[in-house]
Amino acid sequence: MPDDKRVTLPDPRSRNPLVFPGGTHDPATVFLSEVIDHPNIDVGDWTYYNDRSLPDDYAETLAPYLYPGAPERLNIGRFCQIAQGVQFITATANHPMAGISTYPFAVFDRDRIGGYRDSLPRGRDTKIGHDCWIGREAMLMPGAELGCGVIVAARAVVRGKIPDFAVVAGNPARVIRMRFEPPEISKLLEIAWWYWTPEKIAKILHLIEQGDVAALTRCNEDRALE
Template identity: 80%
Template sequence: MADENRIPLPNPRTKNPLIFPDGSHDPATVFLSEVIDHPNIEVGDWTYYNDRSLPDDHAGALAPYLFPGAPEQLRIGRFCQIAQGVQFITATANHPMDGLSTYPFSVFDPDRMGTYRASLPRGRDTIVGHDCWIGREAVLMPGAELGCGVIVAARAVVRGKIPDYAVVSGNPAKIIRMRFNPAEISQLLEIAWWSWPSEKIARNLHLIEQGDVLALAEQNDVDTMN
C-alpha cells in the first residue's frame, strides 16, 4: 500500500533531482538554483534545466552576456522547465550605436573596457514567471517578460511581454493559442499553487496534473478554511 504521507516532490536543494529506476541520477538535469551562483540571476525552487552537453558553467550557458554587476537582472520563477540550448540575450550584449560604427573598439583596450560597459544603456530585466516551459534553443531577447504558465516553442525568439498561460512560437514569437480561458487564468493566478508549501502541493498534485482549474480552486478553498 502506498504511503499517503510520502511527499513526491524532490528536494529543491538537490543538484540532480532526476533519479532513474536503477537509482542513478541524470547528470543532465539540474535544479538551477543549486548550480548558479551569480549576483544578477535569481532562480526559484524546483526550476530545472536539461542539457546533455553537461556545461560546467550553467549561468554562462543560459545568459552568456550577463556579467556580474551588470545593470540588468535575469529572474526566473518556480517550477520552470528549460530545455537545452535556451539562451537569454540580455541588454549587455548590445554594441554602441551613437558613433559612426557599432564595432566595440574599446572592448579590445584593457584601459577602456570598463568605460565601455559603463556606457551601455540600462536595459530592462528579463523575467520568467512561474511554471513556464521554454523549449529547445528558444531565445529570449533583452527585456523579454514571460507571464506565469507560458509555453515557448522550440527555437522561438521572444521579445516584449507575453501574457500568462499563452503558447508562443516563431520568430518573432507570436501567440498561437491560450491554454485556458480568461476566467480560468484569473483563478490560477489567484490560487498561485507554485507558492504553496511543498506539503500542500504534494497533497494536490493529482488536481494540478488533471488540469481541472475549478477542482483545484475548490480544494484550495477547503484547505484555506481548515
C-alpha cells in the first residue's frame, strides 16, 4: 500500500461518522450501535444506517414490532450497511391464526394483552451476518438469516437462510449470483477480517477493498501485521 496517505477507520463510538469535505458531519448516517438502546437488539461496531428522514427512534424505525422483552431478538453483525426504508419484520408482528378470525381483539384489551403475547408462538431470531449490504426498502421477514457478505437488492423480501456472500433480489428474494467461488468463501470466513483490530484492518484495507482473496490471504499470514 502506498505510504503517502495514512488510512484510519472511523471511531465506532461516534454517532455520525461520515464527515463532509467542509468538516460537518452527515446527520443522516449513523452508527447503529450508538443510536439503538434496545434489550432485544444487538448491533456490531461500524454497522451504519443512512436515513434522510432522521428518525427519532431508530429501533422502532428498523424493527417496528420488536418490543422490549419479546421472545425473539435481532442480531446484526459488524460493518453492515443498511439503507433507508429497510425493515426487520420480527415474529412479534404475528396474529393468532388458529381461530375463526385473525383479528387481534386482545391487543385492545389491557387485561388480556399480556396473555395474548404469551400465546403467540415463539419466532426465530433474525440474524444478519458481518459485512452485509441491505438495499433501500428491503424487508426481512421473521427469522430471516443472512450469512456474511450478503448483498440484498432494494425492495427485496427476504425469508429463511441466505448463504454467505450471496446476492439476492426479488419477492420472495432469490439468490441471483454468488460473489465468490466456494473455496474463496471458505477462506474469507476463515480469515474473518471483520474481527481484526482496527489497526490491522487499516494496514491492509487496500486489499479488503479489492477482490483478490488469494492476496488478502497471503497478507493475513504476515505476522508483522498482528
